[in-house]
Every structure is written in C-alpha cells, then in structure tokens.
Amino acid sequence: MTNAGSEFRTCPTTGLKVHLPAENLIKANAVAAVVFLLVGTVMALLVAFTRWPAVHLLSAEGYYRALTAHGLNMLIFWIIFFEIAVLYFASAILLNSRLAAPKVGWLSFLMMLVGSLMVDLMILQGKADVMMTSYVPMKADPLYYLGVILFAVGALIGVGVFFATLVVAKREKTYEGSLPLVVFGAVAAGIIAVVAIAHGAIIYIPTFLWSLGIIGPIDPAMYRVVWWGLGHTSQQINVTAQIAIWYLLATLTVGASPLNEKVCRSAFVLYILFINLASAHHLLVDPGVSPSWKIWNTSYAMYLAVLASMIHGFTVPASIEVAQRKKGYTKGLFEWLKKAPWGNPGFSALALSIAIFGFIGGITGVTFGTEQINIISHNTLRIPGHFHATVAAGTTLAFMGVTYYVLPLIFRRQVVVPSLAKLQPYFFGIGILLVSIGMTFAGSYGISRRHWDIAFTGAPFQLAIDPTALLMLSVMGIGAILAFTGALMYILITVFTVLIGKRPA
Amino acid sequence: MSISVPERIWWKPVDKSEKIWVGLALTWCIVMFIMMPLWHLKGGQNAPSETYRVTPAQFQKATQEFIDKYKVGEEKGTAIVAPPAGSDIYLNSMMWRWDPILKLEKGKTYRLHLSSMDLQHGFSLYPQNMNFQVLPGYDYVLTITPTTAGEFYVQCNEFCGIGHHMMVGKIIVS
Numbered sequence: 203m204t205n206a207g208s209e210f211r212t213c214p215t216t217g218l219k220v221h222l223p224a225e226n227l228i229k230a231n232a233v234a235a236v237v238f239l240l241v242g243t244v245m246a247l248l249v250a251f252t253r254w255p256a257v258h259l260l261s262a263e264g265y266y267r268a269l270t271a272h273g274l275n276m277l278i279f280w281i282i283f284f285e286i287a288v289l290y291f292a293s294a295i296l297l298n299s300r301l302a303a304p305k306v307g308w309l310s311f312l313m314m315l316v317g318s319l320m321v322d323l324m325i326l327q328g329k330a331d332v333m334m335t336s337y338v339p340m341k342a343d344p345l346y347y348l349g350v351i352l353f354a355v356g357a358l359i360g361v362g363v364f365f366a367t368l369v370v371a372k373r374e375k376t377y378e379g380s381l382p383l384v385v386f387g388a389v390a391a392g393i394i395a396v397v398a399i400a401h402g403a404i405i406y407i408p409t410f411l412w413s414l415g416i417i418g419p420i421d422p423a424m425y426r427v428v429w430w431g432l433g434h435t436s437q438q439i440n441v442t443a444q445i446a447i448w449y450l451l452a453t454l455t456v457g458a459s460p461l462n463e464k465v466c467r468s469a470f471v472l473y474i475l476f477i478n479l480a481s482a483h484h485l486l487v488d489p490g491v492s493p494s495w496k497i498w499n500t501s502y503a504m505y506l507a508v509l510a511s512m513i514h515g516f517t518v519p520a521s522i523e524v525a526q527r528k529k530g531y532t533k534g535l536f537e538w539l540k541k542a543p544w545g546n547p548g549f550s551a552l553a554l555s556i557a558i559f560g561f562i563g564g565i566t567g568v569t570f571g572t573e574q575i576n577i578i579s580h581n582t583l584r585i586p587g588h589f590h591a592t593v594a595a596g597t598t599l600a601f602m603g604v605t606y607y608v609l610p611l612i613f614r615r616q617v618v619v620p621s622l623a624k625l626q627p628y629f630f631g632i633g634i635l636l637v638s639i640g641m642t643f644a645g646s647y648g649i650s651r652r653h654w655d656i657a658f659t660g661a662p663f664q665l666a667i668d669p670t671a672l673l674m675l676s677v678m679g680i681g682a683i684l685a686f687t688g689a690l691m692y693i694l695i696t697v698f699t700v701l702i703g704k705r706p707a
Numbered sequence: 708m709s710i711s712v713p714e715r716i717w718w719k720p721v722d723k724s725e726k727i728w729v730g731l732a733l734t735w736c737i738v739m740f741i742m743m744p745l746w747h748l749k750g751g752q753n754a755p756s757e758t759y760r761v762t763p764a765q766f767q768k769a770t771q772e773f774i775d776k777y778k779v780g781e782e783k784g785t786a787i788v789a790p791p792a793g794s795d796i797y798l799n800s801m802m803w804r805w806d807p808i809l810k811l812e813k814g815k816t817y818r819l820h821l822s823s824m825d826l827q828h829g830f831s832l833y834p835q836n837m838n839f840q841v842l843p844g845y846d847y848v849l850t851i852t853p854t855t856a857g858e859f860y861v862q863c864n865e866f867c868g869i870g871h872h873m874m875v876g877k878i879i880v881s
Contacts, residue, residue, distance in 0.1 A: 262869050262870075262871075262872065263869055266866065266869070266871075296710055331868075331869075333866050337826070337827045337865070337866075338827075339825070339826060339827075339843065340826050340827070340866075340867070340868075377712050378712060379712045379713065379714075379715055380712060380713055380717060381712070382708075382709060382710050382711050382712055382713070383709040383710075383713070384709050384710050421844065422827055422842045422843060422844060422845075423842055423844075423845060426840075426842075449709035450709060450710060452709065453708045453709045453710050454710075457708070458708075458709070459708050459709065460709050460713075461722060461725060462719060462721050462722060462725060463713045463717035463718075463719075464717060464718050464719060464721065465721055465725055465729065467717075485840075487754070487838055487839045487840050488840045488842070489756070489758040489821075489839075489840065489841075489842055489845040489846075489847035490758065490842065490845060492758075493747070493753070493756070496747075497743060497744045497747045500743040501739075501740050501741075501743035501744050504740075505736035505737070505739050505740050506736065508736055508739075509729075509732055509733055509736045512728075512729075512732035512735075512736075513728075513729060513732065516725070516728045516729075516732075517725070520724070520725070568739075572743070572746075573743070573746075573747060573753060574746065574750060574752040574753060577752075577754060577837050577838060577839070578836050578837060578838070579838070580829075580838040580839075580840070580864075581829045581831065581838055581840075581864040581865060582831075582836065582838065582864065646836070647834075647836065648831065648833050648834055648835075648836035648862075650829070650831055650862060650864035651864070652864075652865075652866040652871075653862075653864065653866075653871065653872055654871065654872045655872040656872075658862075658872055658873065658875055659872070659873075660870075660872075660873045661872065661873040661874070661875040662782075662783040662784075662785065662804070662873075662875060662877075663783075663860055663875045663876075663877055664875075665833050665834070665860050665862060665875065666834075668834070
C-alpha cells in the first residue's frame with residue numbers, strides 16, 4: 203500500500219514529511235482563495251465608497267451587485283478555499299501522512315472552482331442581485347443556486363478527504379497517541395462544516411428546484427430558519443479554524459505550547475456541541491418563531507459556546523506569555539508582551555486577530571443574542587460591524603498570518619519585500635477595526651445595512667440623519683481605505699512570492 | 708507544542724490561574740443564561756407579538772377596509788389614517804412603499820399588523836431604531852403604545868430590490 207516513498211519530501215525546516223500530492227492540493231486551494239480574495243477586496247472598496255455618503259460611488263444597481271459579490275467572494279469563496287487548504291495541511295502534513303485520496307481532492311477543488319465561477323458570473327451579469335442570503339421569494343437565476351450547491355458539495359467532499367486522511371494516518375501509524383491540538387481543532391471545524399453544509403443542502407436544493415419552476419413556493423420563515431443554520435454555522439467553521447490557527451501561530455512565532463491540553467480540547471468540544479445556537483440571533487425579531495423559541499434559544503446552552511471562546515481567549519495569550527517568560531522576558535507584568543516579535547507578520551497578525559476578534563467581534567456578537575438588544579440591532583449596520591470584526595479581523599487576519607509560514611514551508615519561496623509584509627497586518631487590522639467601529643456606531647443610530655442611499659433619493663420622505671452617524675460612516679470609509687491597502691499588500695506579496703520569490707537554500 | 712502529539716496522558720489537573728479564569732467565565736455565562744428568560748419575563752422590553760398565516764390578498768383586503776374606514780387625509784399619494792385607540796391597525800408593505808400613513812395617539816395602545824405583498828421587508832422605526840422582520844404570508848401583530856409625540860418614519864431595512872432605498876413610510880403621533 204505505501205510504496206509511495208517517492209511521493210514524499212522532508213521539510214528542511216520542520217523535519218515534517220510532506221506528501222507531494224497533498225502539497226499540490228494545498229497550493230491549488232490557497233491560490234484559488236487568494237484570487238477570490240482579490241475579487242472580494244475590489245468589491246469591498248466599491249461597497250464602502252458607496253456607503254460613505256461623501257463619496258457615494260456606485261449606482262443603486264451597481265451597489266447591490268457589488269455587495270452580493272463582496273459577501274460571497276469573501277465569506278464563502280476566500281475563506282472556504284483557504285479552510286480546505288488548512289484541513290489538508292492539518293491532516294496530511296502535521297500527521298506525516300499521505301492524503302487519503304488526492305484524486306477526490308482534485309474533484310472537490312474542481313467542483314468548488316466551477317461552482318464559485320458560476321456564482322460570480324451570474325452575479326456580475328446581474329442575474330443574481332439577491333445578496334448572500336437570497337431570501338425567498340426574491341429569485342435569482344437557477345444557475346446561481348446550482349453554483350452554490352456545486353461549491354458546497356465540493357467543499358463537503360474536501361472535508362471528507364480530510365476525515366479519510368485522519369483514518370489513513372491512524373491506520374498507517376504515522377503518529378502515536380492523540381492528535382496534536384491544531385489537528386484536533388481542525389477536526390472540530392470539519393464537524394461543524396458538515397453540519398453547516400447539511401443545512402445548505404436542505405435549503406438550496408429546494409430553492410434551486412423552485413427557481414426552475416419544478417416545485418411551488420418556499421415558505422420565507424422556514425427558509426430563514428434553515429438558511430441561518432448554514433449562514434451562521436459556516437461562520438463557526440471560520441471561528442474554529444481560526445482558533446486552531448491561533449494555536450498554530452503561537453507555536454510557530456514564539457514556540458508556545460498549550461498550557462493544558464484538557465482545557466483547550468474541551469473548549470473545542472463545546473464549540474461542536476453548542477455553537478450552532480448562535481444562528482438564532484438572526485431570527486429574534488422574526489414573525490415565524492414564537493416568544494418561547496426566542497427565550498429558549500437565547501438562553502439554554504448558547505453561553506456554553508461563549509464559554510469556549512472565553513477559554514481560548516485566555517489560553518492562547520497565556521501560552522504566549524509562558525513561552526516568552528521562559529525566554530527570560532520576566533521583568534514586570536508586560537515585558538513578555540513588549541518583547542514579543544511585533545515585526546513578524548505572523549505574530550502581529552495573530553495578536554491583532556485575538557484582540558479585535560475578542561474585544562469587538564465577540565462582545566458585539568453576544569449582545570445580538572439578547573432578545574431585547576436584537577430589536578435595536580437587527581438589519582442595522584451593527585450586524586456587519588460585528589462580523590467584520592470576527593470574520594475579517596479575526597479569521598482573515600489569522601489566515602493572512604499563517605500564509606507567511608505557508609509560503610516558505612509549502613510553496614518553498616522566500617517572502618518578497620519583507621519590510622512590506624511587516625506592515626501588512628497593521629494596515630489590514632487597524633483598517634478593519636475602524637470599519638467595524640464605524641459600522642457599529644452608525645448602526646446604533648438606525649443606519650440600516652444593505653442600503654444604497656441614506657439621502658433617500660426619490661423616497662416620499664427623507665430622514666434627518668444624525669451627524670454623528672455621518673461621522674461614523676466616514677470612520678468606516680477611512681478604515682476601508684486602510685483595510686483595502688492592507689489586503690492589496692497581502693495579495694501582491696503572496697502573488698509575487700509564489701511567482702518570483704527566491705527558493706530557500 | 709500544539710503541532711505535535713501530546714504526552715500520552717494529557718488529561719491533567721488544571722493550573723490555578725486557568726481554573727480562576729474558567730470559573731469566572733462560567734459564572735458570568737450562568738448569570739447570562741438565567742438573565743435571558745428572567746429579562747423576558749421581568750424586563751418589560753420585549754415586543755409583545757402574535758403571528759398568523761395570511762395570504763397577500765387577505766391582508767390587502769384588510770388594509771383597504773381599514774383605510775376606507777378611518778381615512779382622514781392624504782400625503783404624497785398615500786392615505787393618512789387615524790384609527791381609534793385600542794383598535795387593530797394595518798401597515799402593509801410592498802415594493803417600494805408602506806401603506807398607509809398612521810396617525811396615532813400618544814399613550815394609547817394599538818395592535819399593529821405587519822405583512823408584505825411581495826418580498827421580505829424590514830420595519831425599521833426611525834429615529835427610534837426599532838427593527839422587525841416583515842414576511843409575506845405572515846401577519847405579524849405587535850402590541851404597541853407610542854410614548855412620544857412627533858413624526859416618525861419607517862424605513863425598509865431588508866433588501867427588496869433596486870428601489871429599496873425609496874421605501875419610506877410615516878407614523879404621526881399626537
């Protein structure tokens with residue numbers, strides 16, 4: 203079975219055995235991720251420059267189209283392509299194993315690629331101006347739904363290859379004992395991915411059939427309940443993958459070890475069991491669910507998922523502190539932090555990801571889960587204010603940070619212009635922080651999300667918008683310029699590194 | 708290290724600092740866990756609501772009857788309706804308008820019926836910033852009591868097509 207010795211190389215830096223077909227798949231998925239990030243980033247700037255009243259760049263049609271494309275390219279394509287790369291890395295590379303079925307991996311990649319191209323094509327042709335949520339009875343071209351389904355099934359197959367690789371590694375005894383913590387976290391992400399994609403199948407397949415006219419109308423309340431089982435749960439894949447990467451980056455950047463494996467692993471298990479409940483906060487002002495449903499889903503076990511985040515938010519920084527103190531940075535309370543490798547983009551991305559995700563993303567998210575606060579936040583800019591702090595600052599920044607290790611270890615290229623790479627996480631992190639703060643406060647003044655014109659051109663009545671809200675939208679706009687610059691720096695650095703970066707000796 | 712296999716027995720006692728943190732976090736979580744139902748029952752800040760199935764045609768008919776009965780004027784082509792205190796009042800939504808304009812009395816309680824003729828819409832009361840989802844096929848009944856006099860606006864905050872930003876309605880409280 204394993205006469206595939208020639209299919210491996212040994213990494214000179216880490217000593218890990220690298221399965222070459224796995225490496226190629228990691229490369230393909232990572233490259234696709236960055237390409238879709240570029241599309242999403244261009245859309246981001248267009249969207250932000252339209253919401254910034256001083257600029258108001260696009261037409262209404264252009265804005266809603268760009269916003270739909272922004273959501274799908276960022277939240278789905280960029281992140282899930284990258285996550286599939288992370289899953290292959292965590293299984294095949296970290297466990298010194300071969301990838302279970304590289305050909306199936308390529309099938310998964312192809313399906314995801316075709317699916318995402320179909321979706322983007324439909325959106326850019328104006329056949330799917332429906333936002334990422336595509337709430338029925340708003341209808342898109344059937345090919346749009348088919349693209350989403352192809353992408354989701356492809357991703358599910360990729361997750362299957364990941365689980366199969368775990369089985370292969372165990373059976374072929376490429377490691378002894380328990381899985382490393384990072385792999386354990388990836389398993390948690392994989393399980394949550396299966397739950398999310400199952401919800402996706404339950405809702406997108408009937409919606410596709412409905413768009414073709416084969417079945418009758420889809421109940422809008424039911425659609426929302428099931429769609430958010432996909433929509434929010436898929437964000438929990440991101441959170442879980444991102445936290446696995448926090449542990450990975452803490453090890454790679456300062457040599458940190460988990461303080462207590464029991465605590466860290468239990469926290470991941472809490473995510474698997476309870477985090478799906480967070481999707482309830484999209485439905486707290488809906489007519490389709492009863493008051494008792496709302497009480498049950500805001501209380502019950504939702505806070506056990508929050509507990510898991512509180513634990514990771516402690517154990518990751520604490521493990522960094524312990525590692526730094528072991529190096530002799532023991533003066534006072536904070537020498538360990540001051541002497542941290544802030545010039546290493548892997549570390550600064552990690553630190554910013556933890557801080558912004560925890561303090562802004564986490565806290566804003568938990569408040570939405572309160573029935574009463576939800577009344578003043580639902581569908582306002584507070585919602586994107588929250589998820590830019592979680593998914594953009596948290597997940598995307600963590601993925602950016604780990605890229606600076608993937609480039610030399612997997613692509614075997616030295617990062618070009620390291621001085622630019624040093625600054626990149628700060629541009630992106632601080633930019634997104636401003637975007638998030640601007641949106642959150644503007645939303646508190648009743649500025650709604652997914653809205654082209656707060657001057658309400660053509661409306662029978664104009665609302666007097668509070669000047670503070672306008673100021674906050676400018677904060678968002680300035681943050682968007684910074685974040686756009688940071689994302690562009692990241693894209694240029696990765697593309698040029700892959701194309702012309704020096705091969706390490 | 709988090710990327711290598713842990714020691715054989717990793718189920719070990721937890722350090723004191725970690726125990727304190729987990730204890731604090733868990734306590735806070737339990738407080739929140741209890742606060743959610745408690746605040747629903749005792750906080751007095753919920754939106755008391757009921758939901759019924761309704762077809763767009765039925766809701767359209769109910770709204771029209773309501774308008775015919777209590778119409779007192781018109782503004783920008785939309786009827787102004789002044790219903791008696793305590794009555795059932797209707798606010799219909801469609802691409803891209805709210806119908807009718809409601810004229811309510813401060814301190815009086817009404818049963819506000821919300822539904823949609825076509826797509827999903829969002830009832831967002833401005834400048835109060837109170838938001839409710841409006842779905843076609845559902846009659847969402849909110850029991851409301853205006854506590855401030857003045858003119859208020861209802862902006863749609865669920866994307867409903869190209870004219871979404873023009874969908875602004877009005878509520879007058881005197």
